Amino acid sequence: xxxxxxxxxxxxxxxxxxxxxxxxxxxxxxxxxxxxxxxxxxxxxxxxxxxxxxxxxxxxxxxxxxxxxxxxxxxxxxxxxxxxxxxxxxxxxxxxxxxxxxxxxxxxxxxxxxxxxxxxxxxxxxxxxxxxxxxxxxxxxxxxxxxxxxxxxxxxxxxxxxxxxxxxxxxxxxxxxxxxxxxxxxxxxxxxxxxxxxxxxxxxxxxxxxxxxxxxxxxxxxxxxxxxxxxxxxxxxxxxxxxx
Amino acid sequence: xxxxxxxxxxxxxxxxxxxxxxxxxxxxxxxxxxxxxxxxxxxxxxxxxxxxxxxxxxxxxxxxxxxxxxxxxxxxxxxxxxxxxxxxxxxxxxxxxxxxxxxxxxxxxxxxxxxxxxxxxxxxxxxxxxxxxxxxxxxxxxxxxxxxxxxxxxxxxxxxxxxxxxxxxxxxxxxxxxxxxxxxxxxxxxxxxxxxxxxxxxxxxxxxxxxxxxxxxxxxxxxxxxxxxxx
Numbered sequence: 059x060x061x062x063x064x065x066x067x068x069x070x071x072x073x074x075x076x077x078x079x080x081x082x083x084x085x086x087x088x089x090x091x092x093x094x095x096x097x098x099x100x101x102x103x104x105x106x107x108x109x110x111x112x113x114x115x116x117x118x119x120x121x122x123x124x125x126x127x128x129x130x131x132x133x134x135x136x137x138x139x140x141x142x143x144x145x146x147x148x149x150x151x152x153x154x155x156x157x158x159x160x161x162x163x164x165x166x167x168x169x170x171x172x173x174x175x176x177x178x179x180x181x182x183x184x185x186x187x188x189x190x191x192x193x194x195x196x197x198x199x200x201x202x203x204x205x206x207x208x209x210x211x212x213x214x215x216x217x218x219x220x221x222x223x224x225x226x227x228x229x230x231x232x233x234x235x236x237x238x239x240x241x242x243x244x245x246x247x248x249x250x251x252x253x254x255x256x257x258x259x260x261x262x263x264x265x266x267x268x269x270x271x272x273x274x275x276x277x278x279x280x281x282x283x284x285x286x287x288x289x290x291x292x293x294x295x296x297x298x299x300x301x302x
Numbered sequence: 303x304x305x306x307x308x309x310x311x312x313x314x315x316x317x318x319x320x321x322x323x324x325x326x327x328x329x330x331x332x333x334x335x336x337x338x339x340x341x342x343x344x345x346x347x348x349x350x351x352x353x354x355x356x357x358x359x360x361x362x363x364x365x366x367x368x369x370x371x372x373x374x375x376x377x378x379x380x381x382x383x384x385x386x387x388x389x390x391x392x393x394x395x396x397x398x399x400x401x402x403x404x405x406x407x408x409x410x411x412x413x414x415x416x417x418x419x420x421x422x423x424x425x426x427x428x429x430x431x432x433x434x435x436x437x438x439x440x441x442x443x444x445x446x447x448x449x450x451x452x453x454x455x456x457x458x459x460x461x462x463x464x465x466x467x468x469x470x471x472x473x474x475x476x477x478x479x480x481x482x483x484x485x486x487x488x489x490x491x492x493x494x495x496x497x498x499x500x501x502x503x504x505x506x507x508x509x510x511x512x513x514x515x516x517x518x519x520x521x522x523x524x525x526x527x528x529x530x531x532x533x
Contacts, residue, residue, distance in 0.1 A: 113437065
């Protein structure tokens, strides 16, 4: 895939106390690429993703987003607006209804006026079939609905890349499909995405490229099709045997 | 004369002592809670801030005040401070102002420590993911606090703050030992005049109960209104 690098990770290390979670990771992510990150629990997948928007501060190394070194003295809030993030536990703002959840950031941060923001929100909600939920509070929604709203909340900021941190891990099985469908749709529309997931079939179907992260290192980095059919690393082979 | 008749007679003759006491008790409690809440909020902010020395000071203050008796703190301020030259000024048109101030200051210092803990635990009880979501979308720390965390924390804090108010009403009875004419002081006065301690104390207990019961009902009502439309 041709295209410019949107994220460049250079020699990224992250320690929690004495525990080294990420060990010298370097990788490039291109525009419009959909990359899945899989691996065993505790392998550093989520930490890696959370380093990319500096929710975790790297111990050493560089994250270059769209030409900007995020670890240097820049306004990180400004960069974060362009990096959407979707969490395992949704993290919708519990004190706001759906409409407020979607419009608060565009209005407060981007200075979008209320009507424009609401119109945009309604547009997204209609596409998801959730327009009847505008006035609901997060506690009144199902997990699948919350996660789709959380995705819309990120999209409202028109990010140039979206990070998904195990978006379906906290969902009941019958709700996983509706969330994955939304992500697939985004992939089709050319959104750049990094997805930490345990859904192997989905990873294979949606992504161009898959990383296997184990022991804080990238153990395998291949195009999606080859990844499952022709794995090289012995760790990956034994991992795939267990999960497939 | 039976017990209840005694009560009626005492109320009839000495109600002014009790009412005057209630007034002072309420003034002291209200001032202490307001001052305690204001300084408790500041203390909670210090306790959670990134500047280590401030955090240490706040933690030490909170631990020390919560770990020593209110009686000692009150005595310390009323008898102790004047010995090192710190006195509360007298105000001519308010009788016993310096005495009164010592009581309010001691109660506020005490309440402040408890309020700080109430606020801190209320904020920390909000799910961490809320802050992460707000920061990841591009809000600054302060905005995230104001828009997302504090509105949720308030709902944890308010009930506990209400309990603190009820506690302060009860605990304020201790200021009678430094001669502030609160409800307990008035009650002792009536006992000295009538030699009827049991009915007098029963009256005082009932009045304290009415005060705390009304307060806790009002707070419960406020909570209910705040929860309206949520959950």
